[in-house]
Amino acid sequence: MSDAEWTAILLSLRVATVAMVASLPFALGVAMLLARGRFWGKTALNGLVHMPLILPPVVTGFLLLLLFGRRGPIGAFLAENFGLVFSFRWTGAALACAVMAFPLMVRSIRLSIEAVDRKLEDAATTLGAGPLWVFFTVTLPLILPGIIAGMVLAFAKAMGEFGATITFVSNIPGETQTLSAAIYTFTQVPGGDAGAMRLTIISVIISMAALMLSELLANAAAKRTIAA
């Protein structure tokens, strides 16, 4: 395998991991709001979260470009105050992947929160646990399988994300050229089939490994939480 191919693989893993980890706290918060919250505009928030699932990825990428680009309102603010630049950087690829994977993660976590028996939380409260303690000692352990499933789904989605990424941060080798983009590039040049094939096999292996790992983790977590 060529250096360029290795770079694409490592970049994809990095982008997907960062996207997954960075969006987890937000996904947990939004899932909690949607599952438990009672507020005006809940339907609107739900719609907003699910938007990337329904919109064409190119549209999402373009919207990200408008908002998070150098001259976009959010992008300019973040660049000035935190030195965080997204456009044409790998961080932008991670942002695009995180946004695209967000609805999947939120959905998975939200379902597991809704399945938690609130009576157990009441019981913890009567034993002297305040709201934060209840969350960390009862709710969080019980929704762990859902969180793991959501993270794996998000990781898989991020590994495969193409449309929004290429629209937002283009296809720069070594910076924003992920696995999918690299395969696409290979197919556009004569004699690139062999390279595309190699990357495809790697892609299949990574996906299978992630899936099996998630099954193992979910089983381990579920074993500890059989309802009493």
Added chain:
Amino acid sequence: MSLVVEARHRLGDFTVDAAFTSNGGVTALFGRSGSGKTSLINIIAGLLKPESGRVVLDGDIIADSERRIFTSVHRRRFGYVFQEARLFPHLSVASNLAYGRWFAGKSGKAADTGRVVEMLGIGHLLERNPSALSGGERQRVAIGRALLAAPRLLLMDEPLAALDEARKAEILPYLERLRDDAGIPIVYVSHSVSEVARLAQRVVVLEDGRVKASGAAADVLSAPAATVATGRREAGVLLEGVVEMHDSTHDLTTVRVGDCLLRVPKIDVADGHGLRLHIAARDVMLATVRPEGISALNVLAGRIIDLTDGENGSLDIRVDCGGATIASRITTFSRDALQLAPGKPVHVIIKSVAIDR
């Protein structure tokens, strides 16, 4: 110890409007399902915030809607044993027990784990997962968990209702020990006469969200008002007695109530120990002459106090048998045939095996 509870709360078209006080020991909230018992106990716990009301424990105002005081649930330190044990499924029995103790430890009032474990007989379960326990074991662990949180008051919402008779019989002695040893006031919700009769010192009868009667257990459970809670079928009297002697050859125990001696199926209580007997009115017969050649062991001479009005062809008659008042349910036909009226001497017949402890 003194507990004052007043609450008014609307739930749909059902209104809880109840008040009671307790001076320690076990206070039973007694009533049929849907009478507002659980709502009331949830209001005490703070899980339900009433539209108006007060909860005052030993002069501490826990909640008072007029003064806008509402202590949040986790700061009340009221232990709560639910109908379903509600053990944390992701923690072992030992960790479940440690959970409440940990929060109590922060306030420096942790109870002694070893003593609680021994009292409830759960030492052999500590390493297990809640899913591997029987219903009775789970409930005992739940009681232990609540106790280890060093509660100022223990709330129990039908802790035995989800269990079969054998499991109930297994836990009741532990609850009695808890009442006698732990020194924590208990509010005990139940719809079972036998549980209330056995455990409670004070009884508050609830019907449709309102207090129908309240007072000492023997008075309330023997009064006609308790019928609304027990249902007519279970209505009867609660007698306070003292164990006189045991007959081990026939497995019988003799209990003295006032001037009468009652023989009941063997009870494992030492001589001279007090206990309560619940005698359902439907299990009691009346005779105008002393019956002979009869299998029933308890035949007591007495005098009729009063008769209730007939309902569906039957009525309850209260008879004074030398200090013990016993109720009997007979048909209106028998009343007329035997010409029963207040003041008339009769013999009360109670089968030993019909007497609940």
